[in-house]
Amino acid sequence: MIKVGIVGYGNLGKGVEKAVSQACDMELTDIFTRRDPASIQPAGMTPVYGLEDAVQFEKDIDVMILCGGSATDLPQQTPEFAARFNVVDSFDTHARIPEHFDRVNQAAVKAGKTAAISIGWDPGLFSLNRLIAESILPEGNSYTFWGRGVSQGHSDAIRRIEGVADARQ
Template identity: 60%
Template sequence: MEKIKVAINGYGNLGRAVELAVTGSEDMELVAIFTRRDPADLETASGLAVAQSEMAKWVGNIDVCINCGGSATDLRHQSPEAATLFNVVDTFDTHAAIPQHFAVVDQVARENDRLALISTGWDPGLFSLNRLLGESILPQGETYTFWGPGLSQGHSDALRRIDGVASAVQYTIPNEDALESIHAGEQLELSTRDKHRRECWVVLEDGADGEAIREQIVTMPNYFAEYDTTVNFISQKEFDRDHTGMPHGGTVIRQGQTSDGTSQVMSFKLALDSNPEFTGSVACATARAVARMAAEGARGAITLFDVPPVKFSPEAPEALRKRLL
């Protein structure tokens, strides 16, 4: 069987993780890593760096391009631009802006006869699927999503985009008391602020105004304004010692009733040593699905909601039915 030819667009933490996932998949072949940097100066595990300005030369040689920029600024432009040339996957994770991003990418993909899947990963992504399943199976009930404890790539990227910030990470901390109560079947009315708090660890550039940066962080819409957010300023030495790991995780809980007095709880949990490596693995499986669906004629923008689960697996449907059903 001919291998699926994959390109990576952007080579940060997620790009490196996708490279690891794709090169570890027997049915896939990594053919290019597009970068804004000078390819001669970019060290990649596969040695496949190509200037982003050369992307158009690869049309016809790539089945799917996985866009690995950040959601705060990159993917809003990166995904529609790449969709003029290739079938694409992205991990756009600014939840409030997903409908707008979908509309833009959908128009571009349809105009250029491409298929584009946006917002894959684990939230949005796998958590979204579990929210959908929970509401469909238990229509009378409540859904609760808790993130962390762990490092958020998207929120950390948003911090690093602020002028005057040299290095930064953000940890999402769930309300463990609320989580335990909901798992036990107790119904709670929780605001966004009630469910989580955010901890930011920031290294300032020389001469940067810390209080101004703190204010910019805690008032940032869609990222920090809706939460109790703590901003801690530390040295680069402390940052390198204590904040270079990337754990994360979370839980989706659907609590519902199927009859009077009969309570049901569905739960899906992730505990991740490496947020980017897990997200890269989800993006890799998603790219497989996009390549297959595009070959079957699917076009425009889609999300994980629109993908038959069998498309994610390298195995044949009959093998999956025999082994997993």
């Protein structure tokens, strides 16, 4: 049984929780959050801890799935966690993937751990699904779930700027 920990319990963390619950060879053992752990209500009975408590579980978790954002969370968290755990992240700032890879790889190799980065919908399944669909439907139309030519990550980054009420890029 693969023992899984989740770092971050937003939409992505909740999705990982559901996916792990459907895998017969995985067990979600712990959830770690920056929020007050008492404010988190996981779907199952998985215990929730503060992010700073994760180091205590180094020997108990086989893989830590990092569910933070690419703008600020994963550039810091992935190398830090890769120094202690096998990790998976969904880093999606495409132009910075080589830099992210170098930082994470250095930490993981030094610790004798495995780190898989940029796994998930984008890049990953999203790009693969579009490639397959466009190759079998060459006259079809491609749509994204957030709008043609609109970047979900870029829009999120713009909305984080102080004073910006809403934005699409």
